[in-house]
Amino acid sequence: MATTNGPAQGNERLPGELTARELLRWSWRQLTSMRTALVLLFLLALAAVPGSVIPQTAVDSFAVSQWKKDHTQLAPIYEKLGMFEVFSSPWFSAIYILLAISLVGCILPRTKVYWRGVRAAPPAAPRNLTRLPDSASFTTSDAPAVVLDTARAALRGKRYRVVVSEGAVSAERGYLREAGNLLFHVAVLVVLAGFAIGSLWGYKGGVIITQGTQFSNTPTQYDDFTPGKLTKAGALDSFSLQLDRFDIEWLYSGPRKGMAHKFVAGLTWWDADGKKNTYDLRVNHPLSIGGTDVFLIGHGYSPVITVRDGEGNVAYSGPTPFLPQEQRNFTSYGVVKVPDAKPKQIGLEGLFLPTYNGDPLNSAMGNDLNPLITMQAYAGDLGLDSGAPQSVYALDTKHMKLLAKPGGKMFRVDLKPGESIDLPGGNGSVTFDGVQPWVRLEIAKKPGTMLALGGAILALLGLCASLFIRPRRLWVRATRTADGETLVEVAGLDRSAGGDLSDDLTAFVAALQGAATARDKTAGASGVQEDQ
Amino acid sequence: MSDQAWDTLSIQAVSAAGVVYFLALMAYSAQWAAKRGLVAGDESPRAEVFGRFAFLLTGVAGGVHLLALVARGLAADPNRVPWGNMYEFTLTASFVAVLVTLVFFRRWDLGFLGPWVVGLVMVVLMADVIWLYEPVAPLTESLSSPWLVIHVIAAITATGVFTVAGLVSILYLLRSSGRMPSLPAAEVLDRLAYRLHAFAFPIWTFAVLIAGPIWAHQAWSRYWGWDPKEIWAFITWVVYAAYLHARATAGWKGRAAAIVALIGLATLWFNFIGINFFFGGGSQHSYA
Numbered sequence: 103m104a105t106t107n108g109p110a111q112g113n114e115r116l117p118g119e120l121t122a123r124e125l126l127r128w129s130w131r132q133l134t135s136m137r138t139a140l141v142l143l144f145l146l147a148l149a150a151v152p153g154s155v156i157p158q159t160a161v162d163s164f165a166v167s168q169w170k171k172d173h174t175q176l177a178p179i180y181e182k183l184g185m186f187e188v189f190s191s192p193w194f195s196a197i198y199i200l201l202a203i204s205l206v207g208c209i210l211p212r213t214k215v216y217w218r219g220v221r222a223a224p225p226a227a228p229r230n231l232t233r234l235p236d237s238a239s240f241t242t243s244d245a246p247a248v249v250l251d252t253a254r255a256a257l258r259g260k261r262y263r264v265v266v267s268e269g270a271v272s273a274e275r276g277y278l279r280e281a282g283n284l285l286f287h288v289a290v291l292v293v294l295a296g297f298a299i300g301s302l303w304g305y306k307g308g309v310i311i312t313q314g315t316q317f318s319n320t321p322t323q324y325d326d327f328t329p330g331k332l333t334k335a336g337a338l339d340s341f342s343l344q345l346d347r348f349d350i351e352w353l354y355s356g357p358r359k360g361m362a363h364k365f366v367a368g369l370t371w372w373d374a375d376g377k378k379n380t381y382d383l384r385v386n387h388p389l390s391i392g393g394t395d396v397f398l399i400g401h402g403y404s405p406v407i408t409v410r411d412g413e414g415n416v417a418y419s420g421p422t423p424f425l426p427q428e429q430r431n432f433t434s435y436g437v438v439k440v441p442d443a444k445p446k447q448i449g450l451e452g453l454f455l456p457t458y459n460g461d462p463l464n465s466a467m468g469n470d471l472n473p474l475i476t477m478q479a480y481a482g483d484l485g486l487d488s489g490a491p492q493s494v495y496a497l498d499t500k501h502m503k504l505l506a507k508p509g510g511k512m513f514r515v516d517l518k519p520g521e522s523i524d525l526p527g528g529n530g531s532v533t534f535d536g537v538q539p540w541v542r543l544e545i546a547k548k549p550g551t552m553l554a555l556g557g558a559i560l561a562l563l564g565l566c567a568s569l570f571i572r573p574r575r576l577w578v579r580a581t582r583t584a585d586g587e588t589l590v591e592v593a594g595l596d597r598s599a600g601g602d603l604s605d606d607l608t609a610f611v612a613a614l615q616g617a618a619t620a621r622d623k624t625a626g627a628s629g630v631q632e633d634q
Numbered sequence: 635m636s637d638q639a640w641d642t643l644s645i646q647a648v649s650a651a652g653v654v655y656f657l658a659l660m661a662y663s664a665q666w667a668a669k670r671g672l673v674a675g676d677e678s679p680r681a682e683v684f685g686r687f688a689f690l691l692t693g694v695a696g697g698v699h700l701l702a703l704v705a706r707g708l709a710a711d712p713n714r715v716p717w718g719n720m721y722e723f724t725l726t727a728s729f730v731a732v733l734v735t736l737v738f739f740r741r742w743d744l745g746f747l748g749p750w751v752v753g754l755v756m757v758v759l760m761a762d763v764i765w766l767y768e769p770v771a772p773l774t775e776s777l778s779s780p781w782l783v784i785h786v787i788a789a790i791t792a793t794g795v796f797t798v799a800g801l802v803s804i805l806y807l808l809r810s811s812g813r814m815p816s817l818p819a820a821e822v823l824d825r826l827a828y829r830l831h832a833f834a835f836p837i838w839t840f841a842v843l844i845a846g847p848i849w850a851h852q853a854w855s856r857y858w859g860w861d862p863k864e865i866w867a868f869i870t871w872v873v874y875a876a877y878l879h880a881r882a883t884a885g886w887k888g889r890a891a892a893i894v895a896l897i898g899l900a901t902l903w904f905n906f907i908g909i910n911f912f913f914g915g916g917s918q919h920s921y922a
């Protein structure tokens with residue numbers, strides 16, 4: 103990773119003057135230097151911070167609109183800066199794209215160097231071994247060739263690559279460290295690619311289905327649907343499903359009293375060929391259909407409401423999902439729109455309380471022990487024909503009249519299951535037939551996920567190799583001294599970042615020395631002394 | 635034993651561990667006092683005895699600390715791993731800090747580190763009991779998954795080891811600026827800090843970038859959602875990657891790298907404690 107430039111080559115030019123080509127080279131060198139990588143990593147960390155402080159549209163769009171309301175001055179500026187979409191903002195992308203380029207610029211040359219290095223023999227012993235930081239020497243009466251042989255065998259046994267030349271052993275091991283490092287950095291790119299594929303070609307969506315109703319996997323059936331930029335219409339696997347039942351267990355005592363657990367949504371589903379299956383969908387246990395995953399992410403209640411219009415006909419009947427305002431007691435808000443009612447269209451808006459306990463605003467519990475609907479009724483024009491899209495969870499009362507009792511007294515539709523009430527002014531009647539549970543499903547397809555996961559696992563393997571393999575070089579030189587002894591010099595070089603060779607070197611020297619002494623002894627016993 | 639009895643036992647064990655840690659700290663001080671005035675390299679038999687005693691006491695305290703954790707898990711109904719809230723995370727992370735110190739004590743010659751780890755853990759335990767204590771409760775639905783066990787144990791282990799590593803980095807900074815000559819040489823501390831960080835980094839990578847996303851996928855239907863907790867886990871990861879790079883970059887190795895490591899530790903602890911307090915319900919990861 104060269105960060106310094108050689109002196110400018112042209113003689114005619116002033117120092118510091120660069121041709122376009124040189125400028126390009128210089129920029130590339132800068133970009134792919136380790137120092138730049140370091141700075142970019144810091145920038146990446148820093149750039150992520152606002153995403154945790156300022157609400158993000160992708161995470162919680164409601165919180166974003168709330169924040170904008172509370173900070174009218176800052177909101178437009180933040181909007182321009184992309185502060186509400188930090189992780190897809192140009193500046194955040196710029197940092198990681200630069201980092202990725204820098205990474206490629208770093209990997210390629212290093213792979214080349216590594217490739218050459220792996221095939222080369224361990225480097226020859228430096229002239230003066232004792233100058234290296236980790237070195238030792240001893241003398242023995244063994245011949246140099248014997249010492250070198252012992253050293254070679256010992257190093258081979260420790261999986262060193264060994265060559266003997268010019269009276270010295272050169273050994274090297276730990277080649278896999280750099281391989282691991284390269285693998286790690288390539289794998290980081292693979293993970294990025296996996297996520298990019300997922301967000302470009304995948305999709306996700308949410309839908310509420312009430313017990314007994316069906317859903318089939320087409321965009322129009324979703325409550326909210328977010329495709330990737332390049333998602334094609336045909337990307338949706340065709341399947342359909344139905345909620346047969348929803349089981350839940352409420353806690354009546356203990357520290358989490360009032361909360362629920364053991365949610366199970368009993369599903370029947372049909373694959374593309376119409377084959378029927380069943381699945382018990384639970385939290386942490388998504389249903390996989392081909393590459394599409396179905397998750398259970400919420401639940402609530404759908405009061406079954408029947409509305410008869412002013413002419414006495416049934417204009418609306420069925421379960422209507424109400425949205426919980428509160429996860430603790432499931433006080434839920436909902437809207438009923440009856441466009442078919444005649445002579446006037448009818449709208450209902452209000453609360454569903456699963457356990458009514460005298461308080462008309464709050465349910466006592468999430469469990470439906472004593473259900474009640476308490477709603478206001480409107481008559482007039484629902485505004486559905488204007489063409490403007492409307493949320494099913496909001497009533498547009500601009501062209502509607504709040505129904506009141508004769509004399510202007512407040513009128514409310516307060517009903518328990520099985521009860522009916524007539525609407526004032528001959529506008530018909532409302533019946534509360536019963537309650538059905540609903541579940542909210544999140545359905546997502548993210549191609550590239552396996553690629554990202556595979557990349558992450560490779561990255562981890564590469565990382566461990568890179569951090570824990572200790573590449574090192576060892577040299578042993580044996581020379582005959584003037585007094586007929588053999589001088590053995592041993593030196594080593596630890597090339598890893600956390601290396602500490604001295605203990606191992608001491609042990610190695612001790613082993614060599616031990617072998618020599620043992621030979622001395624046996625040689626002495628048999629009365630044969632080499633070279634004498 | 636009843637759940638109630640286990641609960642009581644756990645609380646008593648935490649207090650007992652605190653007391654024994656304190657005794658270990660006393661033994662370390664005695665060792666230090668006995669060594670005073672000795673030239674480096676000189677042995678003092680008395681210091682030796684106190685040192686062994688301190689090690690033994692740390693081991694005993696660690697055992698009682700572990701008992702507190704196990705009893706906490708057995709006090710819950712149904713029995714579970716003791717990693718459901720911040721009180722339990724802190725209890726476990728501090729245990730991990732002691733455990734790595736004990737496990738590598740001989741191999742990496744950690745005698746000098748003993749009093750610092752013991753002192754830190756004692757303070758953390760006190761803070762945990764005073765500010766973070768929560769009664770035993772069953773896990774929420776999305777927390778009861780085998781991936782919880784895997785993800786959380788990895789995150790806590792990495793947190794414990796990073797903390798010890800950060801401690802060594804602080805000692806390195808002090809030593810290399812000429813203070814505390816009784817500590818091992820600056821290079822030794824630097825190398826030890828690197829080894830501890832290098833040990834924790836893959837564990838953190840696994841916890842945050844592999845096990846976490848898999849679990850989030852199952853529980854919340856997305857691998858990665860840029861939730862505040864996830865953002866800060868990512869920031870921590872990037873800062874520690876920067877530390878590893880800094881050590882290999884001329885002009886950054888040494889003191890600058892150590893400071894980067896400490897920034898990493900600050901982001902880690904901010905995520906651990908701060909996110910829950912400041913962002914509260916804003917994070918899906920708030921367990922309160």
Ligand code: HEM
Nearest residue numbers: 134135136139201204205208283290568569599875878882
């Ligand atoms: C996505 C961005 C990157 C991440 C997350 C990352 C992460 C890491 C990690 C964790 C290590 C430590 C492994 C070890 O110490 O052996 C490392 C080492 C290394 N990285 Fe990166 N890196 C990134 C980008 C880059 C870039 C752009 C370069 C090129 C300039 C680079 C060059 C290196 C080198 C040369 C080492 C080896 C350092 C040593 O010998 O210890 N990295 N990287």
